[in-house]
Amino acid sequence: MRLGSIRKTEARNWPDGKARFFTVLFISLCLLLPQAGFAAWSSNPIVVAGDSEEQRRPQVVYDGAGGYYVSWQENNGNGMFAQHYNAAGNATWNAPVQLSNTTDSSLQQESTADGSGGLLVAWNEYDGKDDYIQVQRVNVNGTIAWAAGGVQVINAGEPWIAADGTGGAIVMSYNGRFVNRVAADGSLPWGDADNAISFSSSSSATKIAPDGAGGAILLWREYSAFDGVAVQRIDSDGNFVWNSGDPLQISSDGGSYSCPRLIPQEGGAIVAWYENGVVRAQKIDGDGEIQWTANAEAVATGQSPNILGLASDGAGGAFIAWENSGLVRAQYIDTDGQVVWDDPVDMSTDTNLDDIPQHPAFIIPDGQGGFITTWSTDDQEIRAQRSNASGDLLWTATGALLATGTDIYYGPKLTSNGLGGAVMVWVDDEDDTGTNIMMQGVSASGVAGDPGFDEEEECRSSDGWCFVGSLGAFQATPSAGMVWLCIAGLIGIVTGRKR
Numbered sequence: 285m286r287l288g289s290i291r292k293t294e295a296r297n298w299p300d301g302k303a304r305f306f307t308v309l310f311i312s313l314c315l316l317l318p319q320a321g322f323a324a325w326s327s328n329p330i331v332v333a334g335d336s337e338e339q340r341r342p343q344v345v346y347d348g349a350g351g352y353y354v355s356w357q358e359n360n361g362n363g364m365f366a367q368h369y370n371a372a373g374n375a376t377w378n379a380p381v382q383l384s385n386t387t388d389s390s391l392q393q394e395s396t397a398d399g400s401g402g403l404l405v406a407w408n409e410y411d412g413k414d415d416y417i418q419v420q421r422v423n424v425n426g427t428i429a430w431a432a433g434g435v436q437v438i439n440a441g442e443p444w445i446a447a448d449g450t451g452g453a454i455v456m457s458y459n460g461r462f463v464n465r466v467a468a469d470g471s472l473p474w475g476d477a478d479n480a481i482s483f484s485s486s487s488s489a490t491k492i493a494p495d496g497a498g499g500a501i502l503l504w505r506e507y508s509a510f511d512g513v514a515v516q517r518i519d520s521d522g523n524f525v526w527n528s529g530d531p532l533q534i535s536s537d538g539g540s541y542s543c544p545r546l547i548p549q550e551g552g553a554i555v556a557w558y559e560n561g562v563v564r565a566q567k568i569d570g571d572g573e574i575q576w577t578a579n580a581e582a583v584a585t586g587q588s589p590n591i592l593g594l595a596s597d598g599a600g601g602a603f604i605a606w607e608n609s610g611l612v613r614a615q616y617i618d619t620d621g622q623v624v625w626d627d628p629v630d631m632s633t634d635t636n637l638d639d640i641p642q643h644p645a646f647i648i649p650d651g652q653g654g655f656i657t658t659w660s661t662d663d664q665e666i667r668a669q670r671s672n673a674s675g676d677l678l679w680t681a682t683g684a685l686l687a688t689g690t691d692i693y694y695g696p697k698l699t700s701n702g703l704g705g706a707v708m709v710w711v712d713d714e715d716d717t718g719t720n721i722m723m724q725g726v727s728a729s730g731v732a733g734d735p736g737f738d739e740e741e742e743c744r745s746s747d748g749w750c751f752v753g754s755l756g757a758f759q760a761t762p763s764a765g766m767v768w769l770c771i772a773g774l775i776g777i778v779t780g781r782k783r
Contacts, residue, residue, distance in 0.1 A: 324373035325725050325734040329666075329687045332356070332367060332709065333380065334720035342709040342721045343395040345403060346699045347424065350737040351376070352707050353403040355383070355395045356721050364393055364407050366422055371737040373725065377426035384409070384418060385433035392442045396453065398468075402429065404453045406443035415441030416477060417455055419466050430470035437464045437472065438480045446494040448520065454500040456492040461485070463492075463502060463518060474522040481522055484508060484531060489541075493548040495570070499525075501553045503546045506531050511538045513557055515546070515568055526572030534566045535559070536579040543592040547602060554602045554617075558589050563606060565617055576621035583615050584628050591640050593647040595655040597673060603655040605647040610635030612657050614647070614671065624673075631657055631669040632683045638662040639693070651702030652728075654678070658696045658708050664689045666696050666710060668726050679730030686724045686732045690714045704728025705735030 324330060333339045338359035345353045350371030357364055363384030368376045383405055393407035401424040409418050418434035440460025445453050451468030462480035467473050474481060486508040493501045498520030506514035514531035516524050526532050534555060535541060544557040551570025556563065557580075564580040589606030596602055600619025605612055612631040616624040640646040640659045647657040650670055658668040667683035686696075686708060695710025707725045714720050725735035 324369075324375075327732050329722045329724035330369075330373060332721040332723050333358075333365065334714070334718075339711060339719045339721045341393055341694060342697065342711065343393065343405075344697055344699045344707055344709040344723065345395050345397050346701055346707070347401055347403075348397055348399075349401060350701070351424075352699065352723075353395065353397070354709055354721065354723060355393060355403065355405050357393055357407065364405060364420070366395075366403060366405060368403075368424060368426065369723070373734070376424075381422055381426050381428065383407075383420040383422065383428070383434060392458075394443055394445045396445050396447045398451050398453075399447050399449055400451050402451075404445060404447060405434075406437075406445040406453070406455050407434075408441045408443060410441070414439065415459060417441065417443040417457060419443075419445070419453060419455060421451070421468075421470070435466050435470050435472070436477045437466050438462045439477045440480075444490060444492040446492045446500045448498050448500075449494065449496065450498065454492065454494075454518070456483075456490055456500070456502060458488075458490050461487050461490075461504075463500075465520075465522065481518070483516060483518075483524070484514070487514075489544050491544065491546055493546050493553060495519075495548060495551050497551060501546060501548060501568075503544055503553070503555055504531075505541055505544060506533070509533075512536060513541055513544050513555065513566075515553060515555060517551075517570075517572060526568075532568070532572055534568065534574060534580065535564070543589065543606075545592055545594050547594045547596050549596070549600060554594060554596075556583065556592055556594050556602070556604045558587070558592055558606070561586060561588065563587050563589065563592065563604060563615070565602065565604060565621075567619075567621065581617060581621045581623070583617055583623055584613075587613070587628075589613075591646070593645060593657075595645075595647045595649045597655075598649060598653060603647065603649075603671070605631070605655075605657050607637060607640055607659075610637045612637065612640065612646075612659055612669070614655070614657065614675075616673065616675065625675045629671065629675040629677070631659075631671070631677070632667065633681045634661070634683075636661045636663060638664075639695075645697060645699070648698055648700040648706065649702075650704050650706070650728075651700055652704045656698065656700060656706045656726075658686075658698050658706070659683070660689075660692045660696060660710065664692050666692065666708060666724065668696075668698070668706065668708065668730075670704070670728075670730065684726055684730035684732065686726055687722065689722070701735050701737060703736050707735050 342356040355366040365380040395405040417438040420434035421429035440457040442458035464480040487504040489505040491503040513535035542558040552568040556565040563584040566580040567575040592606040605614040654672040666686040670678040689712035691713035696708040
């Protein structure tokens with residue numbers, strides 16, 4: 285609902301006292317409506333969860349409508365939590381929502397958008413004897429969609445999660461080599477946790493990505509069928525569809541493979557990994573056909589990365605980034621498997637990188653044909669850099685400074701708004717009494733704070749009231765009582781008559 289500009293009413297029909305009374309009444313009542321548009325983004329990061337508890341392993345997910353979800357684990361026995369923030373950086377729920385109902389949640393949790401404005405979170409639990417994976421869905425209004433404590437999907441630990449595009453998810457375990465699907469209603473169409481589907485008899489380094497058709501692309505290091513990097517596509521019914529159902533080998537055999545990562549590409553995937561000093565990449569189409577050189581393209585040689593990540597270029601290629609000699613370095617490979625830049629590009633002139641997260645994501649598409657990457661420094665800083673497809677750095681040479689902390693030891697992880705900006709989350713032990721989950725945005729121009737959004741479009745698409753004027757746009761979510769009081773004030777103004 286949009287309220288346009290309020291025209292000045294001719295005063296000749298109004299006694300001055302009554303006009304002033306009802307005008308003040310109307311404005312005052314409407315200002316009592318809960319408002320969602322007063323900005324919380326600033327040059328200082330937002331404390332998502334900050335008390336004496338042990339906050340761990342945050343994830344951040346763009347909700348597709350200008351807002352962001354943050355999920356995390358509390359290591360005090362309270363389990364998994366999530367909070368939602370709107371585009372202005374304000375928390376939209378009165379308090380974080382507890383996703384689990386057990387004290388046994390572990391540090392491993394992964395999250396993704398459900399495609400309908402909500403959030404899907406998978407985490408590892410331990411009952412004192414065995415590990416198992418739980419999944420929960422939470423709606424944008426903060427209501428839990430499934431059974432309290434989540435749905436048990438796999439009787440093995442350490443999850444990876446990919447949305448199925450219909451409100452559910454496909455979950456892959458690191459331990460136990462299983463995959464299963466949970467539907468939008470919380471049911472398990474492929475079978476219960478005891479009957480999850482096995483994709484290998486001996487594997488490690490698993491990862492998953494959605495295939496865009498209700499299924500997923502699975503990636504892992506295979507040791508049984510062969511010794512190399514393997515992929516497989518599983519459809520929405522739980523069938524393996526590539527290579528007659530057997531693992532598809534995309535690397536040479538018997539190499540030293542590290543950090544395999546993947547991004548989805550039109551039903552297939554681009555996969556990158558590190559092998560004996562060489563960063564390699566391979567592309568597989570939706571039918572499981574290898575598209576680039578057998579045993580993969582050499583993206584960069586003479587490298588020694590600890591961590592590696594990918595971001596789509598939006599045109600069938602990928603930006604590949606890795607940590608090397610105290611900085612983040614990147615290269616671009618196009619849809620045909622051609623390495624585009626003459627040499628890898630360093631994301632900073634400083635070599636004081638301290639950490640990037642072991643698991644995705646520290647590199648993301650910027651929505652404008654380039655990418656954004658982030659890291660923490662040994663000076664306890666959070667920095668980020670943006671590059672275009674030509675390898676030009678768009679922010680300051682040392683990386684945009686987003687925050688300075690006290691003892692940063694996990695993160696940062698980031699998500700993109702598709703407008704050239706991003707939001708990062710990390711853990712900082714600010715006062716030595718507990719750990720805090722911190723969040724900060726960065727604009728398309730590299731300024732810390734508001735990551736940017738189309739405020740009028742976001743306002744118009746909201747469920748609440750939308751006020752658009754010369755000063756911008758803001759949303760208000762009215763309670764029933766406030767709505768009627770506000771309407772009463774408006775009626776009082778409109779129907780006021782001279783006695």
